[in-house]
Amino acid sequence: MTDIEAQLEAFRPELTGYCYRMLGSGFEAEDAVQDTMIRAWKGYQGFEGRSALRSWLYRIATNVCLTMLGSAQRRVRPMDLGPAGSGRATDPGEPRPEEIWVGPVPDEKLFERADPALVIAERESVRLAFVAALQLLPARQRAVLILREVLAWSAQEVAELLETSVPSVNSALQRARATIAAAEPAGADVYRPLDEGQRELLARYVAAFEEYDLAALTALLHEDATLSMPPLALWLRGHDDIAAWMSGTGSGCRGSRLVPTVASGLPAFGQYRVAASGDGHEPWALIVLEITDGRIAGVNNFLDTAALFPLFGLPPRLP
Template sequence: MSDVATGTSIESHLEPYRSELTGYCYRMLGSAFEAEDAVQDTFVRAWRNFERFEGRSALRTWLYRIATNVCLTMLTSAQRRVRPMDLGPAGSGDATHAGEPRPDEIWVGPVPDSRVLPEGSDPAEVIAGRESVRLAFVAALQHLPPRQRSVLILREVLAWSAQEVADLLGTTVASVNSALQRARATLAAADTTTDVYRPLDEEQKALLARYVKAFEAYDLTALTTLLHEDATLSMPPLPLWMRGHGDILTWMGGTGCGCRGSRLVPVVASGLPAFGQYRPSLCGSGHDPWALIVLEISGGRIAGVNNFLDTARLFPLFGLPGRLE
């Protein structure tokens, strides 16, 4: 058995890598739930083969090799994950129906920062980590072939050398550099310019406070002042999405007016400010879960409002209460 396992349990050596591996798998797969499954599979494989791990490479490198193979296997038969904006043109705020829900397997979903950013990280590392788990960035990654995706994440996000990536993937440095060049070209064509969340930034704090106040009061006029003119609103797993003040506010004042009287509970999702939204309960008391709202900010205004409606799975993942009394 490797010396690294002497005197302590195998699990104690694996567990410190859980959050960074979850972040890696989330970027690869676009789903918090699939990422956690992939990491669990990685740990099971590592545990089973630990006696054959002879320390020829660092434990971290070995685990990333296993995790990469797990993700590449999962992606061989998976449909590419998307956002509603990838499926077709924007809809109308006058729509009376948002369409039939699409399967969870097609959507890029949010992840709690606490699951993908190691505790005690340097503040600069936290900001960099948030940059690379933003919804727009993770969605753009899904346009890359799986091995290109892995190369770009390892080289650009995790700062591995070309030689380290080549060794991990069993290929050449020239092949890695070629894949990275193609991946960069694809990402350059995607819009990934939304700001990273900085909880101590006074401008962002003020913007979010105004958003909560306007939303809970359902003051659509006040909300208008907070949105970019070409802001988007989406509601996975429903395919309908809208762009611009007019359609967003028409929807909120019409078909979406059931959100009037909602309460918001702040969380952080995919490096972005987010809120658990609770709508007034139909039974007459308290508030029931309705959506995880993830906001994208750009230039001091809200550029995207992403309402993830799968509260049965997302609220427990984010530690949000089952209802508000």
């Protein structure tokens, strides 16, 4: 790796986080950052240090994201598309295209800090609910909010990056704040590996799920907990419907095994169901949990394991 490449690569994790917040997709974020790196490498000789390298890279990344967003529809979560369904449904409907969903991203792609406290603070701004709320904003407002509120850039720095005025940046920020406040993105505790209460809750979740003890499992859920399954639009709310689904249509998950990971700042698991042949376990879902007040408020099952498990470095099967 050349010295120039090493300088650019040092910014890859934070640029991936920025592009993920902008685009709502881990895959698109990686594509955007790779495009940014290629453009930066090609244009490095003309850069000549006229501005800080970090600012220059963010300018390129912002332009890449704005271009990508110009032809894309807003990414959503199943809860954004309609009311909760019935846990007794036998037909969850046809899968929707991947391009419409807010998706998870591996934490290891975003954070390379030695200080765990800084990592925990940064996880707050990549939570699924917050990233979904960001998608409500027009693209330039989204960039302003992320740069000002998440990355703590000054209004002058953002104005220079977006080639606009400070008053315009401040106005965009006010409108963006109002939209996010009205959306009221659900709060969730980020993954805290040293938090004893969270560790105990997750251990109980794994035991209950792998034993398929639905009474023990629902006891860990908030009364109005949600269950979603992108790319399916069907989602459920509450103990009764979640238990009905898991004991009925979802009963094929009995005998599953879970492998821990971290997705979008939240505790997560690769779920492996018993293989049809009976030999070992095969990928079924990436489960991302949202925890509030010591209980599970959201269970997000992302079913596109062919794409997600390699992204998260999860094994292709369990023996």
